[in-house]
Amino acid sequence: MPGQNSGMTEFEFEVPVVIIGGGACGAVAALAAHHAGAEVLVVEQDATPAGTTAMSQGLVCAAGTSLQAVLDIADDAASLHADILVKTRGQTDPAIARAIAEGSGPCIDWLTRDIGYPFAVDTGFRAVYGHSRQRMHGWAGHGGADMIQLLHQKLAERGIDVLLQARLVDIIAEADGRVRGIAVERPDGRIDRIGCQALVLASGGFAADPDMVTKFMPEAANARHNGHPGNRGIAMKLGAGLGAALADMGSYQGYAMLADPHGITVPPGIIVEGGVLVNALGQRFVDETADIAGMVHPVMAQPRGTAWVVFDQRIEELCAYTLEVQGLREFGAIRTAATVNDLAGIIGADTTMVAATLADLATADCGTTDGTGRRWAGISPPRWPLRIVKVCGALYHTQGGLQIDAGARVLRPDGTALPNLFAGGGAARGVSGPSYWGYLPGMGLGAAVTLGRIAGMAAAAQVAAAAMRDQKMP
């Protein structure tokens, strides 16, 4: 057992609730624990907190929020729960699914009302890719980088300490798995030991650890990684050492449309509003709307592993409110083709083939289903002049991890809980099923903030209960 403590370990200092990771999950866990009255410390390996959260679009799926109600969007926990079960083909943990479905709306309401995070429903994001309702919440005009900055501003306003450049390297625990503290490595190689009464692991997933990716998701081993380089699976490695169970370790979000070479995400709306994917031969090869995460594999299987997103001015304008389209414009990633020859030239494909693809596409219209199986309902295909962005497939973030219960307590393989260890976000098992096809848009941050809040509140409650017991002791 890593760091098993014989009672001899001395800690430099102690804080009741320690949270590892300053991403969305860790920051929200800290705000929730503090809100519940606990003294909290966030421990972050980087000099500036960012995590995968800062790379994200900052969109959180949540059901039954006050913000949805204002817009007359009828949604509730039961609808989200049903969508999770359908998307994962029933292969998800029922307790975690229910906890996220029931906790997401109250979490967004709490972050908006009590913490002052300016969420709004992203009404430009349709109910697609498995969502039956419009439930994407974000900070209009801001992405994940601003999200993490604002959350850390909220931590600072509340006097919640964040220990930067402190990398968790060990968990110090008793033989029964009770955590006594942690060991962190500082930039000069010094090891500091910090005692705690409850530990929350919010250190993200393992997409940046090539050995773990190869072991658990070999089909993604050759995918480009477009997530935070610090997500090296420390929670799973140390948690497993304490006897925790790992689950859904083959689960991840790949993404088919990373602009190449710009490294900017082409937002899903470009496809949803009518864009298509064409390969180096000038052919369409997939129903682009089938799945947001699974599309990565058809793209990786194309010649040279790349494809072109083809759309038009109407679609570009509809998505122009996103930071991603603004970035694509700024970096000149969007090219224009006025003729078949232009398009074939940009793609490097045979003109006849491109002409045939476009002729076929032109017959698609409302209510038709094309040769790829894509149903064109209420959306028309792109019209001249066309817009083109070259893309590749990439691995964005993992969705499996430490098995937890509905209270974010880390569980052993026999279903019993470790005494005082909690986890959420990329560190924990999410609700995306066992593989790449079960991911619902917004669920990375949905799981991060919802489980973060649950974990923070539970850790605080545990510490408070222990303090009450101690007071009653003669």
Ligand SMILES: Cc1cc2nc3c(=O)[nH]c(=O)nc-3n(C[C@H](O)[C@H](O)[C@H](O)COP(=O)(O)OP(=O)(O)OC[C@H]3O[C@@H](n4cnc5c(N)ncnc54)[C@H](O)[C@@H]3O)c2cc1C
């Ligand atoms: C390009 C991109 C776009 C995305 N867009 C969206 C979106 O719009 N909506 C959505 O729902 N999801 C999105 N996701 C996924 C989403 O970003 C993640 O699911 C979410 O940010 C996970 O939050 P987290 O707090 O668990 O992890 P992170 O944000 O990765 O935070 C983990 C933190 O732990 C720290 N850490 C790791 N190891 C240690 C250690 N040993 N010691 C100390 N600290 C450590 C890291 O440095 C990091 O700061 C996107 C992902 C990518 C890559």
